[in-house]
Amino acid sequence: MAEHRAKGLSSAICYRDSKAAFRWLEAAFGFEPLFVLLDADGNLAHSEMEYGNSTIMIGNEWSDDHRSPANLGGKNTQxxxxxxxxxxxxxxxxxxxxxxxxxxxxxxxxxxxxxxxxxxxxxxxxxxxxxxxxxxxxxxxxxxxxxxxxxxxxxx
Incomplete structure (x- = not known):
């Protein structure tokens, strides 16, 4: 697990079902798990995956401004x-x-x-x-x- 990050960019992607997304991204795209943070109920609070020298953060929807395209009529803003x-x-x-x-x-x-x-x-x-x-x-x-x-x- 990476403890310190080098200077650079990473994206944070929100999902309705972040656990399923985390597993799917590994299987479909070959992203490598770095770590997951689980809350007291076993829900995914935060996770990170890597691909080459890049990191992607996978998490749940957590505000009206942080939503999955599945809850926005399929629209993407990035x-x-x-x-x-x-x-x-x-x-x-x-x-x-x-x-x-x-x-x-x-x-x-x-x-x-x-x-x-x-x-x-x-x-x-x-x-x-x-x-x-x-x-x-x-x-x-x-x-x-x-x-x-x-x-x-x-x-x-």
Whole structure:
């Protein structure tokens, strides 16, 4: 169990049934359990999982502002992007997620910027995007292919 965190970001995702979600995320997406905090009644008070160098917090709905899409008509206010390591088989990852019950809302496809990605909904409707770099491209290359202009900062 990690006692101290390095500088970085993590997401906290709310579920109606956080125990089921915790188990499902391990089986479907390969997230690794770090720890769970159980209250005196055995309810999940807080939990954390890791994927690579990232942490995701899984918990229950706990206020009107912290709800599952299952209680919001399926609406999401954020999605989580998960980057697989170079060489990992994203198509197999997608099939494992599908077999575990994920709704695949965008099949694996190679993007103009060189990643192959897919999108899935978990059983409560959270949207997850998974990607893996299959071809390293420069900003000039993806700008030419996608019709964009890449900059470091916005102009004033």
């Amino acid at each position: 999605t989580v992007h998960v980057q697989l390591a170079r060489g990992e088989d994203i198509d197999a990852h997608c099939e494992a997620a599908r077999a575990a019950g994920a709704e695949i809302i965008a099949e694996p496809e190679t993007q103009f910027y060189g990643d192959r990605s897919y999108r899935a909904k978990d059983p409560e409707g959270h949207i997850w995007t998974f990607g893996v770099t299959v071809e390293e491209k420069s900003a000039d290359q993806w700008d030419a292919e996608g019709g964009f202009t890449t900059k470091t900062r916005l102009d004033d």
